[in-house]
Amino acid sequence: MTNYFPIHINIEYKTVVIVGGGHVASQKVASLLPTKANIVIVSPTLHETLQPLVESGQITWREKVFEPRDLDDASLIIAATNNTTVNEAVQESAQHWQLLNRTDAQGESDFITPATVRRGSLVLTVSTSGASPALARKIKEDLAEQFDAVYEDYVCFLQQARLMVAAKFEKGDKRRAALQALLEPSLLEWTRSGEIDRREAFLQHLLTGES
Numbered sequence: 001m002t003n004y005f006p007i008h009i010n011i012e013y014k015t016v017v018i019v020g021g022g023h024v025a026s027q028k029v030a031s032l033l034p035t036k037a038n039i040v041i042v043s044p045t046l047h048e049t050l051q052p053l054v055e056s057g058q059i060t061w062r063e064k065v066f067e068p069r070d071l072d073d074a075s076l077i078i079a080a081t082n083n084t085t086v087n088e089a090v091q092e093s094a095q096h097w098q099l100l101n102r103t104d105a106q107g108e109s110d111f112i113t114p115a116t117v118r119r120g121s122l123v124l125t126v127s128t129s130g131a132s133p134a135l136a137r138k139i140k141e142d143l144a145e146q147f148d149a150v151y152e153d154y155v156c157f158l159q160q161a162r163l164m165v166a167a168k169f170e171k172g173d174k175r176r177a178a179l180q181a182l183l184e185p186s187l188l189e190w191t192r193s194g195e196i197d198r199r200e201a202f203l204q205h206l207l208t209g210e211s
């Protein structure tokens, strides 16, 4: 088993080349879109869900079969054709500085993609290191239920509150205690019920010590 190193990479404006334009390519595009990467698909055919993204300029489609020069400038490469020989050719053509994902042969990949739940800044990722992608998907669905849409607003509030706490208290015990106090479960519940005033009052009390 490979022990993969989990990291969150900033690939804004870096080029990701996906070879193949089918179902699996469309899944990878969906998880790449929020990153603002420069997404390029090389494939003679295109999955129907990708067509509107080409039309709106969110992704680039090179309507052709793969050639090694398609990988020029790619930081990440995803080999996602339904043809093992083509995927092998993509792997052979990759430079040592380019990171490759083989969607058909996990043992050959430099990186694999986890199942992902996004709630604004909160990003939950699940991997089974390739043992059972279906299990990764199931656990993702369980997490999506537990960490529902309210978390986007909640984490956004915590981010603002953290900045205010940092401005108020020097680094040290007081700041740490205040940041810990922000995890009081009522704050999540008040976010859920729309009781924003109570949330603000809690924060002001924390910052000033007054109610």
Ligand SMILES: C[C@@]1(CC(=O)O)c2cc3[nH]c(cc4nc(cc5[nH]c(cc(n2)[C@H]1CCC(=O)O)[C@@](C)(CC(=O)O)[C@@H]5CCC(=O)O)C(CC(=O)O)=C4CCC(=O)O)c(CCC(=O)O)c3CC(=O)O
Pocket: 027, 028, 031, 101, 102, 103, 104, 105, 106, 107, 109, 111, 112, 113, 114, 115, 116, 126, 127, 128, 129, 130, 131, 132, 133, 134, 135, 136, 137, 140
């Ligand atoms: C190694 C990895 C490489 C990579 O692609 O990065 C890989 C490889 C392979 N997947 C295969 C099959 C399936 N993959 C899925 C689903 C997902 N696969 C994803 C990731 C990964 N798949 C990486 C490991 C992640 C991990 O385990 O931690 C997810 C999590 C994320 C994503 O794709 O972005 C996404 C869930 C998306 C979501 O819902 O969020 C389903 C289930 C389904 O679609 O419902 C099936 C059918 C059931 C089954 O086979 O288990 C096959 C056999 C192909 C064949 O038979 O030809 C291979 C090849 C091999 O195993 O060598």
Ligand SMILES: NC(=O)C1=CN([C@@H]2O[C@H](COP(=O)(O)OP(=O)(O)OC[C@H]3O[C@@H](n4cnc5c(N)ncnc54)[C@H](O)[C@@H]3O)[C@@H](O)[C@H]2O)C=CC1
Pocket: 019, 020, 021, 022, 023, 024, 025, 042, 043, 044, 045, 046, 047, 064, 065, 066, 080, 081, 082, 083, 086, 103, 104, 133
């Ligand atoms: N990692 C994962 O999550 C999963 C991986 N797979 C693997 O991914 C492979 C692809 O699956 P799907 O997307 O469902 O297949 P698909 O048949 O929907 O798409 C294949 C795409 O590859 C393109 N293609 C074929 N030859 C090409 C070439 N020479 N150059 C450029 N593009 C070419 C086709 O035009 C098509 O767009 C499967 O063969 C399987 O091994 C399958 C399921 C899940």
